Amino acid sequence: MTNRERRNLRNGLLFISPWLAGFAAFTAYPLGASLYYSLCDYSVLKPPVFVGGANYQELLLDPVFWKSLSNTLYFAVFFLPLATVLAIALALLLNTGVRGMTVYRTVFFLPSLTPLVALGILWMWMLNGEYGVVNYVLNLVLNPLGFQAPIWLQSTAWSKPAIVLMSLWGVGYAVVIYLAGLQDIPRQLYEAAELDGARWFAKLRHITLPLLSPAIFFNVVMGLIGALQVFALPYVLTDGTGGPARSTLFYAMHLYNAAFRYLRMGYACAMAWLLFLIILALTLLVYRVSRKRVHYAG
Amino acid sequence: MRDSRTSAFDHASRRTDRPGSHANRLSRTHALAIHAVLLAGSILFLFPLVWMLSTALKPLDQTMLMPPRWVPDPVQWENFREAVHYIPFFTYARNTLTIALLATLGTVISSSIVAYGFSRIEWKGRDPVFLVLLATMMVPFPVTMVPLYAVFRNLHWIGTFRPLWVPAWFGASAFNVFLLRQFFLTIPRDFDDAARMDGCSEFGIYRRVVLPLSRPALAVVALFHFMYCWNDFLGPLIYLIDQDTFTLALGLQFFQSRQGGTPWNLLMAASTLVVAPVIVLFFFTQRTFIQGITMSGLKG
Numbered sequence: 030m031t032n033r034e035r036r037n038l039r040n041g042l043l044f045i046s047p048w049l050a051g052f053a054a055f056t057a058y059p060l061g062a063s064l065y066y067s068l069c070d071y072s073v074l075k076p077p078v079f080v081g082g083a084n085y086q087e088l089l090l091d092p093v094f095w096k097s098l099s100n101t102l103y104f105a106v107f108f109l110p111l112a113t114v115l116a117i118a119l120a121l122l123l124n125t126g127v128r129g130m131t132v133y134r135t136v137f138f139l140p141s142l143t144p145l146v147a148l149g150i151l152w153m154w155m156l157n158g159e160y161g162v163v164n165y166v167l168n169l170v171l172n173p174l175g176f177q178a179p180i181w182l183q184s185t186a187w188s189k190p191a192i193v194l195m196s197l198w199g200v201g202y203a204v205v206i207y208l209a210g211l212q213d214i215p216r217q218l219y220e221a222a223e224l225d226g227a228r229w230f231a232k233l234r235h236i237t238l239p240l241l242s243p244a245i246f247f248n249v250v251m252g253l254i255g256a257l258q259v260f261a262l263p264y265v266l267t268d269g270t271g272g273p274a275r276s277t278l279f280y281a282m283h284l285y286n287a288a289f290r291y292l293r294m295g296y297a298c299a300m301a302w303l304l305f306l307i308i309l310a311l312t313l314l315v316y317r318v319s320r321k322r323v324h325y326a327g
Numbered sequence: 328m329r330d331s332r333t334s335a336f337d338h339a340s341r342r343t344d345r346p347g348s349h350a351n352r353l354s355r356t357h358a359l360a361i362h363a364v365l366l367a368g369s370i371l372f373l374f375p376l377v378w379m380l381s382t383a384l385k386p387l388d389q390t391m392l393m394p395p396r397w398v399p400d401p402v403q404w405e406n407f408r409e410a411v412h413y414i415p416f417f418t419y420a421r422n423t424l425t426i427a428l429l430a431t432l433g434t435v436i437s438s439s440i441v442a443y444g445f446s447r448i449e450w451k452g453r454d455p456v457f458l459v460l461l462a463t464m465m466v467p468f469p470v471t472m473v474p475l476y477a478v479f480r481n482l483h484w485i486g487t488f489r490p491l492w493v494p495a496w497f498g499a500s501a502f503n504v505f506l507l508r509q510f511f512l513t514i515p516r517d518f519d520d521a522a523r524m525d526g527c528s529e530f531g532i533y534r535r536v537v538l539p540l541s542r543p544a545l546a547v548v549a550l551f552h553f554m555y556c557w558n559d560f561l562g563p564l565i566y567l568i569d570q571d572t573f574t575l576a577l578g579l580q581f582f583q584s585r586q587g588g589t590p591w592n593l594l595m596a597a598s599t600l601v602v603a604p605v606i607v608l609f610f611f612t613q614r615t616f617i618q619g620i621t622m623s624g625l626k627g
Binding site for chain 2: 030034037038040041042043044045047048050051052054055056058059060062063066071073119122123125127133135136137138139140142143144145146147149150151152153154155157159160162165198201202205206209254257258260261264265268281284285288289294297298300301302304305308309
């Protein structure tokens with residue numbers, strides 16, 4: 030090693046040393062400890078007691094665990110496609126060159142700034158069964174047809190759709206990403222396609238969507254990871270209970286309750302590791318499915 | 328990689344004054360139809376915020392009218408005065424600001440130093456170590472949540488602000504390190520060499536050359552981390568115990584759950600006070616905001 034190389038190594042390590050310390054203390058050690066705790070009976074008040082695979086075994090037999098998992102997948106399955114279609118549609122509309130694009134963009138973006146706690150409380154009020162403004166408007170339309178608006182958060186059937194709806198309100202962040210992606214598509218491509226007589230749909234299918242695919246991939250993966258860990262919104266809406274009848278008990282909430290309400294920290298760690306595996310598996314699946322379709326330009 | 332980073336930035340800054348791609352080819356009816364859809368969408372997206380403000384300004388009995396009263400009459404501004412006592416708003420705001428400012432400062436300083444080590448110095452083993460840093464972004468918080476709690480408990484930090492801001496001083500936000508590294512790579516090396524000729528130390532180059540040239544990227548990191556702290560719910564929920572240490576997000580939830588059936592006008596006034604600073608911040612930093620989102624979105 031030359032003098033210069035040695036000096037660079039020393040300087041490099043010196044510069045990243047804050048991260049090295051942080052990595053050891055806040056990531057590497059907790060990862061190892063968490064894996065070990067997942068094999069232990071652990072309440073944080075007393076030292077952990079090794080119990081082997083008992084936590085995992087109990088998890089797989091626990092109907093509440095399965096309920097929380099299916100609730101979470103339900104949310105992801107409905108929220109992700111709806112959010113993707115809505116965000117792309119809005120971005121396409123904004124990218125048509127209408128006047129006031131930046132104003133519209135701001136309007137659609139604003140709700141995504143709302144802190145989740147405020148967002149939850151606001152929607153609790155809007156969806157209130159008695160005085161909620163949403164049902165007032167819905168019933169104006171539904172009552173003459175002989176229908177009644179649902180009671181949303183009080184109903185086991187409608188509580189999850191309500192949370193999907195609230196989350197869709199925050200779609201503006203993705204709209205901004207898609208809009209940036211759309212504006213990077215060279216205009217010549219559309220002009221060439223038009224010379225060949227391509228209509229709107231053909232241009233969308235053969236130019237816009239393929240060139241937008243990296244942004245779509247990014248948003249879907251980030252959305253998936255976020256959807257599987259949805260926590261703050263249902264926690265606020267139900268004060269952590271996941272009611273009614275566990276219909277909004279999501280995976281991360283069940284995990285939090287196990288750890289901090291019932292002090293079953295080992296059990297919670299086992300849940301966390303399963304979550305990690307589920308996230309990795311689903312991300313890999315999205316990657317596999319999209320690999321041939323995602324088009325990276327340049 | 329280097330080029331795409333610059334271009335993401337250039338595009339973001341050019342974007343606002345660039346006309347859309349099909350502007351001149353839109354027929355009048357087309358444009359009208361698009362405006363109609365966008366306007367309808369805008370009403371749907373803005374209405375909840377407007378309704379929050381409207382409820383916040385009503386006397387309590389008017390919040391429970393059916394059909395609802397759209398515009399409050401009289402406009403009851405006192406609700407805001409009452410709301411800041413109803414939830415101890417100023418205490419919560421001070422706690423939130425303390426945590427957010429300490430954490431944001433720590434993030435900007437530590438992630439820029441670390442990013443410098445990962446981009447401007449060539450050392451043996453750098454790239455494999457950087458891959459480790461990238462990999463930590465994949466770890467979901469619940470996985471490390473319990474051991475972290477145990478560590479902070481042993482340090483007697485539970486119930487203090489420390490678990491919420493100290494990690495930020497150790498480059499804990501891998502994503503910010505990544506973002507800054509990408510930006511640092513776009514700064515020409517000649518600047519360093521010139522400074523080095525003048526006898527500048529490595530830290531001097533970081534401090535006097537790289538940092539001043541990276542203001543836009545540092546602003547993005549600072550803004551987003553501040554927002555993250557302002558909105559964070561799970562962290563304060565786990566680590567804070569006493570009511571007078573609560574942050575705004577935690578305090579708002581606490582009061583809402585305490586009151587069950589509720590004075591909705593005061594709750595909406597309190598929510599407005601939590602949302603409004605974020606919206607004001609957005610309007611003052613709009614460019615940085617949009618740039619930041621584009622930066623994080625185009626290169627995932």
